[in-house]
Amino acid sequence: MSLDQRKKLILQAIVDDYVSTAEPVASKALIERHDFRLSSATVRNEMSDLEQLGYLEQPHTSSGRIPSDKGYREYVDSLMKVDRLTDEEGEIIRKRLSESFDELTGLLKKASNALSEQTGYVSLALSPRLRKSYLKQLKMMMIEPGKVLVVVVLSAGVVKDRLVRIPDYLTPEQLAQISKAIETGLCGKSLEDITLVTVTSAAKDARLPDALLNQILFEAYTAIKQADNLEIYMDGTNRMLSLPEFSDISRARCLFDTLARDGIVSGYINEMTQDDDKGSYMIRIGQEISIEGLSDCSFVTTTYNVGEKIAGNIGVIGPRRMEYSKVVSQISFVRQVINNHLDQFKALNGG
Amino acid sequence: MSLDQRKKLILQAIVDDYVSTAEPVASKALIERHDFRLSSATVRNEMSDLEQLGYLEQPHTSSGRIPSDKGYREYVDSLMKVDRLTDEEGEIIRKRLSESFDELTGLLKKASNALSEQTGYVSLALSPRLRKSYLKQLKMMMIEPGKVLVVVVLSAGVVKDRLVRIPDYLTPEQLAQISKAIETGLCGKSLEDITLVTVTSAAKDARLPDALLNQILFEAYTAIKQADNLEIYMDGTNRMLSLPEFSDISRARCLFDTLARDGIVSGYINEMTQDDDKGSYMIRIGQEISIEGLSDCSFVTTTYNVGEKIAGNIGVIGPRRMEYSKVVSQISFVRQVINNHLDQFKALNGG
DNA sequence: TTTAGCACTCAAGCATGAAGAGTGCTAAGC
DNA sequence: GCTTAGCACTCTTCATGCTTGAGTGCTAAA
Numbered sequence: 001m002s003l004d005q006r007k008k009l010i011l012q013a014i015v016d017d018y019v020s021t022a023e024p025v026a027s028k029a030l031i032e033r034h035d036f037r038l039s040s041a042t043v044r045n046e047m048s049d050l051e052q053l054g055y056l057e058q059p060h061t062s063s064g065r066i067p068s069d070k071g072y073r074e075y076v077d078s079l080m081k082v083d084r085l086t087d088e089e090g091e092i093i094r095k096r097l098s099e100s101f102d103e104l105t106g107l108l109k110k111a112s113n114a115l116s117e118q119t120g121y122v123s124l125a126l127s128p129r130l131r132k133s134y135l136k137q138l139k140m141m142m143i144e145p146g147k148v149l150v151v152v153v154l155s156a157g158v159v160k161d162r163l164v165r166i167p168d169y170l171t172p173e174q175l176a177q178i179s180k181a182i183e184t185g186l187c188g189k190s191l192e193d194i195t196l197v198t199v200t201s202a203a204k205d206a207r208l209p210d211a212l213l214n215q216i217l218f219e220a221y222t223a224i225k226q227a228d229n230l231e232i233y234m235d236g237t238n239r240m241l242s243l244p245e246f247s248d249i250s251r252a253r254c255l256f257d258t259l260a261r262d263g264i265v266s267g268y269i270n271e272m273t274q275d276d277d278k279g280s281y282m283i284r285i286g287q288e289i290s291i292e293g294l295s296d297c298s299f300v301t302t303t304y305n306v307g308e309k310i311a312g313n314i315g316v317i318g319p320r321r322m323e324y325s326k327v328v329s330q331i332s333f334v335r336q337v338i339n340n341h342l343d344q345f346k347a348l349n350g351g
Numbered sequence: 352m353s354l355d356q357r358k359k360l361i362l363q364a365i366v367d368d369y370v371s372t373a374e375p376v377a378s379k380a381l382i383e384r385h386d387f388r389l390s391s392a393t394v395r396n397e398m399s400d401l402e403q404l405g406y407l408e409q410p411h412t413s414s415g416r417i418p419s420d421k422g423y424r425e426y427v428d429s430l431m432k433v434d435r436l437t438d439e440e441g442e443i444i445r446k447r448l449s450e451s452f453d454e455l456t457g458l459l460k461k462a463s464n465a466l467s468e469q470t471g472y473v474s475l476a477l478s479p480r481l482r483k484s485y486l487k488q489l490k491m492m493m494i495e496p497g498k499v500l501v502v503v504v505l506s507a508g509v510v511k512d513r514l515v516r517i518p519d520y521l522t523p524e525q526l527a528q529i530s531k532a533i534e535t536g537l538c539g540k541s542l543e544d545i546t547l548v549t550v551t552s553a554a555k556d557a558r559l560p561d562a563l564l565n566q567i568l569f570e571a572y573t574a575i576k577q578a579d580n581l582e583i584y585m586d587g588t589n590r591m592l593s594l595p596e597f598s599d600i601s602r603a604r605c606l607f608d609t610l611a612r613d614g615i616v617s618g619y620i621n622e623m624t625q626d627d628d629k630g631s632y633m634i635r636i637g638q639e640i641s642i643e644g645l646s647d648c649s650f651v652t653t654t655y656n657v658g659e660k661i662a663g664n665i666g667v668i669g670p671r672r673m674e675y676s677k678v679v680s681q682i683s684f685v686r687q688v689i690n691n692h693l694d695q696f697k698a699l700n701g702g
Numbered sequence: 703t704t705t706a707g708c709a710c711t712c713a714a715g716c717a718t719g720a721a722g723a724g725t726g727c728t729a730a731g732c
Numbered sequence: 733g734c735t736t737a738g739c740a741c742t743c744t745t746c747a748t749g750c751t752t753g754a755g756t757g758c759t760a761a762a
Contacts, residue, residue, distance in 0.1 A: 024755090025753055026754070026756085027755075027756080028754085028755075029755095038704080038705090039706080039740095040705090041704075041705050041707095041750070041757095042705070043704070044755090044757075045704090045757090047567075047756090048756085048757075052489060058756090060713075061710090061711050061712065061755090062710080062711045062712050062713080062754075062755045062756050062757095063712075063713080063754085063755065063756085064754090064756090077561075136495065141490060141502065143502075143510055144487065144504075144508075147508075149510060149512070151492065152498060153494050153495075157498075159494055159498075159500060159514055161455050161500070161512060163510055183447075185550055197376070204471050208466075238608055238611060240609045241600055241603060241607065242602040247600055249592055249593075249597075249598055249600055249603065252592060252600065252603070253589060253592040253593060256592065375724090376724080377724055377725075378724075380723095389735080389736090390734075390737080391724095391736090392727095392736050392737075392738095393734085393735060393736070395725065396726090396735090398725095399725085399726080409725090411721075411742085411744080412723085412724090412725070412726090412741090413724045413725050413741080413742045413743045413744080414724065414726070414743075414744080415723090415741095442708070482708095545719090550718090569717085591719085637720095
C-alpha cells in the first residue's frame, strides 16, 4: 500500500517544514511555503488521509500535523534527497582531520568533533571492533621493579598499552623471556581466539614458580583483552540543551544520563551493526531505538574500515526532527575521509 | 566590624535552611526550625540588619532572605562545623579507591567518581603538575618501521607514552642509540628544565643526518612535554540539571558549555592553587570565581601530593547553595586516601 | 476532484481577584 | 532599652474566565 505521488510530496514538505520550524505544520502554511497549486482545503484532506495511514500525528484537534516515526521512516527511505557536500564543506572536514597524526584515537576524536560541529547534533565515534584482528607484537617493558608496561600491537596497526604491577623480585631478563614466549606463542592469533588458556600454553616452557608465572600471564591476558574494549568518543551533547524537544529539563536530564551511561550507546550501535554492511548508512528513528531515554531521538550511523574485516562506527544522535539528508551526507563524507586516512597509514605501514 | 553572637547564629541558621530548601528563609520559618527563644519580630529586625550589612539579600519585598556571597563567605570562614565522616562513609570511599590499581589515572578517576557520588555535586580531579618532577627513563620502542612508541617515566612514578611517526628507514639499532643518548643526557632533569635545546644537546654525538635526527628529537621532546599536560577528570555534571538553580535551561547550557570548555576549569584551579598550601581546602564562592558562567557556583578544592613538590588537585563544583561542611569533610577524606595510596606506591617503588 | 465558506476546537495570552506568605513599623510590655 | 504582639502593606502565586487567533473538518457548490 504505497502512497500516491501527491501524498508523498506533501509528506516530504511537512517533514521538511517541521524539521526547520519545530512547530506543527498547518495546511495553509504549507501551501504558502510550497508551490503545490492546491488549496489549503485539499491539502487538509490529504493530511487527514496521511494521519489515518499513520504517517502524521496531530498533537491536538485544531493544530497542525507533525510526522510520526513512520512518517520519518518513509521520508528517509524514499523521499529525501541527499546532496553531496559543497567543496567548502568538504574542505573544512578534510582539513580538520588532516591535522590529526596517524594515531587512530586522535583521528576518531577529531572526526567526532567535526561531525558534531558540522551537523549541530551529538556525534560519536566508536573505536574499531578488534576481535578479528590478530596479535603482531607483545612487549613487556619493566619500568621499575614490580611495575611493567605491557604493549600490545595488533594487525590493524593499533597499539594499546597498560601499566601493571607484578612481584618486584622478577628480573628484567625473566620478564623478557616470558614476554618473548607469549609473543611467539600468540603472534598471528586473532583476539577472539586468545583466551587465558592459550596465553598459558604459550608460556608453558618458562621456568618460573607457578604463582608468579600465573600472575604475569593473567596481566598479559588482561592487557590483550583490554585492547578489544569498545571506546566511544562523543561530542556536542550540550547542543541538545538548545533544542525545543529538550526544553523540559527532566527530559534533558534523562537524555544526558542515558548518553553518559557507559556502554549503552556503544553497545547498541555495536549490536545494530552487521558485520557485512560496508559503506551504507543506517538510520534508527524514535521508538525504533530500543534504548529507554533515547526514544525522542534518532540515530544515523555508518561504518569505517581498518583493513578487511575490522570496522568501527561513526554516528550522529539528534532529535527525531533531524536534518537527515544533511547528516547523511556529512557522515558519509567523514567516513570516506577516515577510510582514506586509514588506508594511507596502512600503505605506510606495509599492510 | 564583626557580627555579634546572635547575628552569627541567625546567619548560620539561614544558610543552613536555605541550603536544604532552596527557598528564601522567612523569620517565622526560622524560629520554628531553630530554638532561638526569640519572636519572629526580633529575628526580622536582625535579618534586616544582616541585609543592611551585606550578608543577606531579599529577592523582593515580602519574601524571605537568602545569603549573599558575603554571607556564605562568613559562613564557611567561621560559622560552619565540619564533621568528620562517619565510619561507613569513610569505608565506602576507601573501598572504592582500593579497587583501583596503582595507576594514577585510574585512582583519580575513581576519586572523582566517588566524590561526585558522595556529595551529589560535580566533582573533578586534576592530574599532578609535573613541572618539578624529573625524568627517570625515556624509552623509544619501534612498533614497526616508521612507528615508534615513546615511553616517558617520571620521578613521581608517572608513566606516559605517545605514538609517533618517524622516517621508516631508521633502524631499531639507530633508534636505540638515540633513545639511550637522550635518556642519559636528560635523566634527573626536571620537566621545566627540559627544552628543545637540552634535548638536542643530549644527543649531539649521534651520527645521523641532521634532518632525521631533528625530527626524532622533536618527537621525543613533544612526548616529554606532553607528560606535563594538565588532565582533568570530571564527574556528575548531569546532577546540576536537577537543581532549581539551573531549572532555566539556558543557564544550564551556559554552565555546561563552560565546564566542557577545555582548560577553563583546570586552568583556573591551577592558578588558584599556591604551591605551598598543602592539605587545607580552598573555597571560592559565586562572584569570587572569575570565570564567566560559573558565577552561580561555588568551588571547593584541595591538594593531593605525589612526592615532595608534586601536587595535583581534587575538587567539587556545586551551586552556591552548597552543603559546604559536608563537601569539605568528604573532600578532605578523599584527599587523605589518595595521599595514602600514593605514599604506598612510592614505598613499593622505592622512592 | 477541487475548493470556498463556515462552524467548531483548542492553545495561548491577558486581566482579574483571592489567598497566603512575609515584611516593616508602631506601640505596648518587661 | 530590648522584645514582641498586632496590623497594615507588599508581592507572588494560583485559579478563573475571557478573548483572540490559528487551524481543522465538513458541506455544498463549481
